[in-house]
Amino acid sequence: MLDAVFYVLDNGIKWRAMPVDFPAWDRVYAVFRRWREAGLIAELHDRLRAKVREQAGREAEPTAAVIDSQSVKADAVVGAGSRGSDGGKKINGRHRHLICDTVGLLLMISVTAGDVTDRQAATDMLPALRERFPTITKLWADGGYTGTLITWALAALHLVVTVIKRSDDTPGFVVLPRRWVVERTLGWLMRSRRLARDYERRPDSSEAMILWSMTMLMTRRLAAPAQA
Structure with missing residues (x-):
């Protein structure tokens, strides 16, 4: 069943296009739905993240994080109530707001309509982040998170938000400290x-x-043979 879900995800097929050597598509989708509703996929994901961090020689719980978002076009099946237009990137669809640890593993995800700004999403996500990961005291972000969010996070959540901006004087592509981590995750x-x-x-x-x-991704890392 899990391999069938991975197949849909990896190959981008419709549920009804499930190959015949997998279980019936509606049974696979039923497993996906139950795991979503019961929070089982989130539980499995978080346990694997701790294992991957420990494999990399880190503590299971992170102490710092990076936040960013991604705009993606929405398919026709996405209703008007959960989609919107990102004026900056001229994309009609949804926003994926990600918070990752410093090695790029996902800590929190929030999918919103495309017209929800980074600061609005962060205001909803950061209290939950501090509750779930009380060890995190440092957060890096890009210029979309400037403004009152920084002072509010420090005063209300005791969370230091550092904005890393790209210099206008630097031509071409530049790898920015910390921000590249979440960009790689995307x-x-x-x-x-x-x-x-x-x-x-x-x-x-x-x-x-x-x-x-x-x-x-994490199961493949954990199953990979150890380097000599």
Whole structure:
């Protein structure tokens, strides 16, 4: 069943296009739905993240994080109530707001309409982040998170938000400290063809698909042979 979900995610197929050597598509989708509703995929994902961090020689719980967002076009099945237009990037669809640890593993995900700004999403996500990960005291972000969010996070959550901006004097592509970590995570997600566009009717299904994608990545890391 899990391999069948991974197949849908990795190859970007419709549920009904499930190959015949997998279980019936409606049974696979039923497992996906139950795991989403019961929070089982989130539980599996978080346990694997701790294992991957320990494998890398780090503590299971992070002490710092990086936040960013990604705009993706929405498929026709996405209703008007959960989609919007990102004026800056001229994309009509949804926003994926990610918070990652300093090695790029996902800590929190929130999928919103495309017209929800980074600061609005961060205001909702950061209290939950501090409650779930009380060890985190430092957060890096880009210029979209400037303003009262920084002072509010420090005063209300005791969370230091550092904005890393790109210099206007530097031509061409530049790898920015810390910000490249979450950008790489977004690149990892785009390897899953199902995530190249938002095909899910519900935002929580989109969030579940992202958790499945990161779960697939982490299981491959844990199963990889040890380096000599």
